[in-house]
Each structure stands twice: as C-alpha cells, then as structure tokens.
Amino acid sequence: MGDWNSGLLGCFSNCSLCCFANILMPLTVGTIADVEVGAKQPVLWAMALGAPVCLLALLRTRVRQKHGIEGSYTGDCCTSIFCSPCVLTQLALQNPQVCDTILPNEQDMNRVANEQSS
Template sequence: MAYQQQQHYQTQQPMPTMGMQVGGGNRNAAGKPLDSNGKREWSHGLCGCFEECGTCCYACWCPCIVHGKNKQRINHLAAKGSPDPDGGACCSGSCWGHCLLTSFLGAGWILQCINRGETRGRYGIEGGGCGDCCTSLCCHSCDLVQVSREIELEEKSFGQRY
C-alpha cells in the first residue's frame, strides 16, 4: 500500500492595522497616533468634560446613572459587537451598585476605576491602575464623561446615530 505524505502548511492570519475594524466599530475613531507600545492617548482630555454639557451635569449630580450607562454600553459593544440600542439602561445593576457604594461608603469611585481600566484596555489607551484610581477618586465626574465620550466615538463609527 502506497503511503502518501501530505504536507501541512500553516498560514498566519494578517494582524489588524490602524484602519481596520475588529469585532465592532472603530476603536480609534479620532485617529490618535499610537506610541511604540501600540498604545494611544484618550480621544478627549480629562478636562474636556465641559464640552459635553448634558453628560457632565448627570456626572456631577447623578454619577451612578452615567456609570451604569457607560458599563452597559461597553459591555454591549464587547458582547454583541454593536452599540446598545437603548444607549445604556438608566437603572442597571451597575448603577445601583455605584449608588449604594457612594451613598453608604463614599466608594463609588472604585467601580469607576475598574470600568476606566476596562475602557482603556478595550481602546488600547496608555495608562495604568494607579492613574485610573487617582482619576476616579479625584475627578470622578470628568472621569465618567471621558469614558462616555470614548465609548460614544466607537458607537458613532457604526454610522448610526446614538
């Protein structure tokens, strides 16, 4: 019996480049340059929160709502690869968790810190846990708006209005 040997060739998938969209919308819709580590800066500065007046007001007076919406929107993008059609539910579990931690312990910033880190990871933004904690603790409203605006850029890249 003749034995035929088959050669198996392994091919490598091409790696995504800056203009490619992988698993969702454009995660760098503002076109920020990448550093040597493949990381970038936030699309909007921390003090740019005043440019988004409505979200800024909510973040100042009802931070739990903005946190809950941010968390739901980014989870929907990660799980479904598309924007949340509801724009993030107002009274989600994340919202209530933030509300309770803030009301009884003054520690809602901890959830914000975690969400900020997840957002940085999704969008390849430079930074670390220490910076996330300091930003969430000292500038909690601006943090919420900055995260919201970063998520919004990806949502808008789908070509739909949110």
C-alpha cells in the same frame, strides 16, 4: 496605542453632558458599562450608589484596555478619587452611543418655526 476621545478635563468642552452624566451617575455608569464592557446595568447601578470611586476606577481601566489606551490601574484610581466628575465625563465621551443615551434630544427651534409659518 489608542487615545482618549477627550482629555481628562473634557468636561469643560461639553458642559451639558457633564451635568447630565454626574446628576444621573448610576444611569451613566450603567450605560458605559453596558456599551463598553457588556456588563448588566442593574447590578452596576446598585454598585454605583455604594462605591462610585472604586467602580469608576475599575470601569476606566476596562475601557482603557478595550481601546488600547496606555495607562495603569493606579493612575485610574488616582484620577477617579481626585476628579470623579471628569472621569465620568471622559468615559461618556469615549463612545458616542453613551452620549446619545444620556443626553436628551435637542429640539431644533428653527424647524418648529418653519412648520408653523407654513
């Protein structure tokens, strides 16, 4: 059996991802669904705006099944209802491709300073 890359409270380990993922929830849900399940994004973005908790529970179940992670749909529903920001971050951390899509590229200030001094 597989395991989650990050625990349910993994949002505290990557605060920038947690903030971006939850501020841009439709983009995050659409990206996770596209990368993990192969679903089309526009439909899921519309669904994310209308029924985020139900969609999160279903998406968490699909991702969990894909990666062979033990659990149940009931557990996915409960975690999505009571801690949806944590579930969204956990799903985003499950696949590095999702993180790269959601987070803006960080600038290396040392590189810029070195180029200016040359």
